[in-house]
Amino acid sequence: MAQKRFGSADSTGRKLDVIEKYLSMYQKALSNTRLQTLYIDGFAGSGEVPLGASEEDLFDEEVKTVLAGSADRALSISPPFLRYVFIDKRKKCIDALKARLKDRPNFDRVETTVEDANAKIRAICENEQWRMQRGVVLLDPFGSQVEWATIEAIAATKALDLWYLFPAGLSVFRQIANDGTVHDSHGDSITRLFGTDVWMTAFFAPSSQGDLFGEPAGNRKNVTPESAARFMIERLRNVFRGGVLELEETIPLGRHAYPSYYLLFAWANPAPKATELAKKLARAAIRATDRKHGRPV
Ligand SMILES: C[S@@+](CC[C@H](N)C(=O)[O-])C[C@H]1O[C@@H](n2cnc3c(N)ncnc32)[C@H](O)[C@@H]1O
Structure with missing residues (x-):
């Protein structure tokens, strides 16, 4: 039987350790x-x-080596959050999650929902009272599932911190061919991710190759996972009134020289004390896991 992939173990562990910390x-x-x-x-x-x-591995019996996931870790935090909302669009995931967590002391603080994360998070952001409430959102998708409108809703609360596993390599860099061509559906999904189509000019440069595959003459790909992540950080800065960690402070994740993801952090609360705290804690969480995992180069 073919060996399952374990290559991204350190990436996954690093991401989860940062968030837990x-x-x-x-x-x-x-x-x-x-x-x-x-x-x-x-x-x-x-x-x-x-x-x-x-996504296919999630319920694969052959995959024996597992880590406690983000929801499990969050529920184990002491002191616990007053409330937890765990969202997944797959009922099978939520059923397994509930079975795993139902006997934990703080399970009565948990709401689970089988739903698209974008719809649910936007509803929470719009309907909750934020005057005396603060919180943390984790967006940990496999690919380009997070819509820009969801990011805007989180930022508009002025109360939530965001950890976002942004698929800069997987859903941006790898969707653009070297000759500058982008499949229509990939183009649309990149636009949904960034909430703008400005990337269509930002990620291309003039080429001497001429007009290939029907693209505008002289276009070639001019983006890396790093520059795609920088572009997203700039987009986040436009809406998060607190701030956004610089790319150099974030963690590239993935098995390749070209990272699949960057773990980005932004905070919505513009109050100076909140800004100081968010920055200090995020940096400390990353530093703490650097010690365990080593800083990626
Ligand atoms: C990378 S896994 C999450 C792992 C999890 N954070 C952990 O640490 O255990 C991505 C999950 O997103 C779910 N998913 C995919 N698209 C979704 C969507 N639009 N809304 C909510 N969940 C979605 C998948 O079913 C899958 O369980």
């Missing part, structure tokens, strides 16, 4: 305040992650 420090910091706290996991999964997992 951040959530733990966040809760410690906010437990001394009167603020209520909410954790939203948009792509919650089943509660455990088969190493090297793709």
Whole structure:
């Protein structure tokens, strides 16, 4: 039987360790305040992650090596969040997640929902009261499922911090051919990710090759996962009034020289104290896991 993929074990572990560390420090910091706290996991999964997992691997019996997933880790944080919302569009994932977590002491704080993360998170952002409530959103998709309108809704709360596994390599860099051609459906999904079609000029440069495959004459690909992530950071800066971590401070993730993802961090609350705290905690969470995993080059 073919060996399952374990290559991205360190990436997955690093991502989960950063988030767990951040959530733990966040809760410690906010437990001394009167603020209520909410954790939203948009792509919650089943509660455990088969190493090297793709969407198909999630329920594969042959994948034996697993890590506790983001939802499981978040629910184990002490002190716990007041409320947790775990979202996954696959019922099988939510059923497995509930079965895994139902006997935990804080399970009565959990709401689970089988739904598209975009719709659910936008509804939460619009309908909740944010005056005395703060929280953290994790967007950990496999690909280009996060719509820009969802990012805008999170930013508009001025209350939520966002960890976003942005698929700069997988869903941007790898969807653009070297000759500058982009399949229509990929183009549309890149536009949904960024909430603009400005990338259509930003990610191309003049070429001496001429008019190939019907593309405008003289276009060639001029984007890397890194520059795609930088472009997203600039987009985030337009809407997150708190701030966004610089690319150099974030973590590239994936098995290849060209990272599939960057773990981005943005915070919506513009208050100076909130900004100081968010930056300090995010940097500390990343540094703490650098010590364990080594800083990627
Ligand atoms: C990378 S996995 C999440 C892993 C999880 N964060 C963990 O650490 O255990 C991505 C999950 O997103 C779910 N998913 C895919 N598209 C979705 C969507 N539009 N809305 C909500 N969930 C979605 C998949 O079913 C899958 O469980």
